[in-house]
Amino acid sequence: MVQKYQSPVRVYKHPFELVMAAYERRFPTCHLIPMFVGSEVVNEEVSEDGSVHRVERRCALDVDAPRLLKRIAGVDHVYFNQKNTLNKRERTLHIESRNESFSNRVVVHETCCYSVHPENEDWTCFEQTASLDIKSFFGFESTVEKIAMKQYASISAWILQNLNQSMLTPLLLGNCTLCCWTSYLEHPGDPCTGSSSNLKVFNSVADKLDADYIKRYLGDLTPLQESCLIRLRKWLQETHKGKIPKDEHILRFLRARDFNMDKAREILCQSLTWRKQHQVDYLLETWNSPQVLQDFYTGGWHHHDRDGRPLYILRLGQMDTKGLVRALGEESLLRHVLSINEEGLRRCEENTKVFGRPISCWTCLVDLEGLNMRHLWRPGVKALLRIIEVVEANYPETLGRLLILRAPRVFPVLWTLVSPFIDENTRKKFLIYAGNDYQGPGGLVDYIDKEIIPDFLGGESMCEVPEGGLVPKSMYRTPEEVESEDVRLWTETIYQSSSIFKGAPHELVIEIIDAASVITWDFDVCKGDIIFNIYHSKRAPQPPRKDPLGAHGITSPGLNNVQLIDKSWTLGQDYSMVESPLTCKEGESVQGSHITRWPGFYILQWKFHSMPACSATNLPRVDDVLATLQVSSHKCKVMYYTEVLGSEDFRLVTTLP
Template identity: 85%
Template sequence: MVQKYQSPVRVYKHPFELVMAAYERRFPTCHLIPMFVASDVISEEKSDDNSTHKIERRCKLDVDAPRLLKRIAGVDYVYFIQKNSLNRRERTLHIESHNETFSNRVIIHELCCYSVHPENEDWTCFEQSASLDIKSFFGFESTVEKIAMKQYANSIKKGKEIIEYYLRELEEEGITHVPRWSASPASPVKAVLPVSRPVPPTTPAITIVPPAENKLDADYINRYLGDLTPFQESCLIRLRSWLQETHKGKIPKDQHILRFLRARDFNMDKAREILCQSLTWRKQHQVDYLLDTWTSPQVLHDYYTGGWHHHDRDGRPLYILRLGQMDTKGLVRALGEESLLRHVLSINEEGLRRCEENTKVFGRPISCWTCLVDLEGLNMRHLWRPGVKALLRIIEVVEANYPETLGRLLILRAPRVFPVLWTLVSPFIDENTRKKFLIYAGNDYQGPGGLVDYIDKEIIPDFLGGECMCEVPEGGLVPKSLYRTPEELENDDIRLWTETIYQSASVFKGAPHELLIEIIDASSVITWDFDVCKGDVVFNIYHSKRAPQPPKKDPLAAHGITSPGGNNVQLIDKSWQLGQDYSMVESPLTCKEGESVQGSHVTRWPGFYILQWKFHSMPACATTNLPRVDDVLATLQVSSHKCKVMYYTEVLASMMYQHCANTALFC
């Protein structure tokens, strides 16, 4: 399996020519690279005007590997081929290298590039990228991968140190400016020169270069995301690049992506899966707008015993929850489970916002918050079954969509009944989250190793023996006059989670989902925004002069309204012929699972437009009429699952669409 890695962009705040002068000082030897043993220049070529310089070297490296492995492999040194291409006119240096030793067992391909910073021509960017493909290595494949990863980490750190070392050396010699290349009379020198002189290579790195619009600066990562290993940096950039490609520019913040990677120990596939599920959930329920749209009922203001209170010693926002004083039964009976969930989600969204603010205030990355839970007053009434059910539901949603946002949970004054509650809820809490729990019984929190180790004494709340006044409500019993009937609560729950502009639909093999839009005025604009939640689909747009007749079993389908029993609508009659009864107005668009697609179509004629999401079938084998076993198995596996899409469409007048597009340019 090919392993790909990529590192963020390193920026030298020096002109390209000066950085190249520092780079050249690494040759023919460099005491800062002890692993480099020797090299032979295979060929060297310069252009007549000296604007380009290409050189190819065979480099000898003493790789830091176990002696046993070297003996089994039968080698003491590893050889790499390195090709450098310097273009003084364009101010770029491209470095490409690959392993010559064991190339039939291990393939390492590295790319490096020095270039001018896109926003400041007096700065220089450096990028590294490579891939590692271990086909076989005497049963030591895992060991070789670890060695390569270690070498990659050393390469990134050492490479930057070497350039900075020689930049300082140049400055000490009074060299602070190197003139740029300029066209001059052609030089007669142009030759391929076989020479032999030792020059240190750029050591192999395990990374891949991201597209220009997806690049992350190393200083930015250190300032806003924290210290990451080269492997962790690579995972972040690769997942970010994948989201950029599949979600058409609508991607979450880097801090948010990083939380999902940490939650899955930087397993790319697992992190991508849960992140995509969460992004779909956020869009479906419009969670991104929750802080602007959600208004807490007065009951919550009066009886919900939680609130934000300064920050802990690490600068993390501090949330205090007086759970022992909360009437969980009264809140559930007065508000319902889903209203409580919405309120908790708004707390988490506010926590993310406060983390960003504290990152700016304290000048270091703050990505999570601290929660202090006071259990004084907790008793058996808190174990009321519907209340526990609501708590488990909240934990499930928060764990799935806000991983790694809790930095520490301080549980104070835990009573005897607490173990019963802990037994009920702990199985639903992620193991990594449970490790962040600190539990204190009675007044144990007041001594050494207690609360003062995590919170400044000046901000300890008064109800915990401190001197700081805390504005968190004291709670109390919710009056029964505020209780609502089960029917009223059920209707409210349905309203809360159906107030969304998005609709969901299932797509089956042979049963596409279709949506009918009637256009009265030509030059209208049909816009769409949909996510492929499961499976692969093909998106089509058709036009017909006559309205398709809805299936008899579903008289509402002609208007794109599904019956309560299903979410799949088929409108195009099987007797209709493409090109005669209806026509295709957009090229088919194949969309893979996890993709987010936005687009628009300017209608040329009035009539009926049909938006169709169709099951994406595997192509037939072109070399034989008989299907291959692998194809049959794959088809059976795919066809056993339905596809799911979540979509929103809107029809705009042409002038209105143009106004929205122009406005978006300034947002």
């Protein structure tokens, strides 16, 4: 597997031309990089107008590798090739470096770019990406790749903090990191061999702003973790044309999967699709809790804990779970819990501003006094498990600590039922107290200030959390009414879902009367890769025959699949293509529109996409191959929404701020 690194964009408050002048001073060698022995120009080109200057160099490194290793390799130094393209008109410098020595075992590819700051032409931006592929390292390829990548990220951070301001030596970054990385791969026991005795700390204000932002809003991140965040955010910007989540939100999913990019990306994409489908971003503005919840749901927000985390109190032992389920249904309870989580995210942002440090999670205090066997009513436990499942999937790393107080003897039974559905990392945050144990040392006062402890727990603070009680049976609904309400809430979305199989595309027909209409679409590729097409036909396609065996209930809308284009139809005669095919990969969010030229019937088609066969001249990317292998069946899934607008309405929508 290829390891990748991407740095944040660094800003240096110096003009581009001055930066370039300092950059050239490193060649043919530089005393500030003792390991950089020298360089020779292999090829040099200048455009006719003199605006573009291309230079290819062969650079030598004095690597402190064992003499035997050097003799085996047949070199005294390690060499790498560097290609620079300086565009004076656009004020950019692109640098591409690859190792020449040991390339049969190790492939290091680094690209750097210097450019003018988009908002201040007197500043210069620097961005760096790198990849490492160890082809053969005595069976330890994967381990060495990960170790080397961590070392590379650490070296990059070290160089950024130890640069000589007088020479603008942040410009030494591009080659020095590659040199150090190559050195480490051939002699992994050594740190960076460059001498730091002549280096001073670079006090760039913009550099400090980068560090301050991370420290202020995100917390302590290693360079590798920072790189993962930047890469995942960049991927989202390229594939999701809609609303991109904040860094704090992306970081929660990375932490939930120990910064495994592929795993974090998968669960984040699933969650973003879920949020979009159920309009969760607007839940706080649209959800109005029924009166029965306001009166009998024994939970509420109450100040904050000692760490500044928002504190939520739930008096579960006093809650009539059976009564709430009978009066409301499972979906209403789920919506209410989701609104609590959304409110928790909002409060975390507020507390981050108030306390001046990143607050990304909250503390939950659960009082179990009064818990008994009636709380183990099967439909109530089922609703609880469903809520836990949804929250675990979409709000990872939002619970900082869970304090369970006054746990009775029946609690182990409840814990046995729910604990398998709780992530192991989340379970580690549980602190359970039986009886009055929470009042002594190591108890509640270690986490919550005395003046904030609720009065019903012996504290001084008046708590406005409802006391609960039994829900009157007069408020109960019939099972049919509860089911109808659950269905209404479940289907309360503008999006539809469909499964797409190999050889069985999903198609949607739209009849257009006014030729000046605009067809708009918004869809997410939830699973697999698909091809999106738009066709036009003068005659209406026949609706598919209903298959009673293939009918699905409203609780499983994702299994619908409709084919409209008859197999006897010929492309170019019976129907025509009006847009170029669009290939969309798993996780992508796609929005677009088509201005109709003719009246008739427009068919939107989502079709299963098969990866092309590998060839020696056109090899696919490793990520593409791995993604294909992960698709265990010939099945894709999309979630989509379409709308037809008049041309005037479409122009109005697109011009609104």
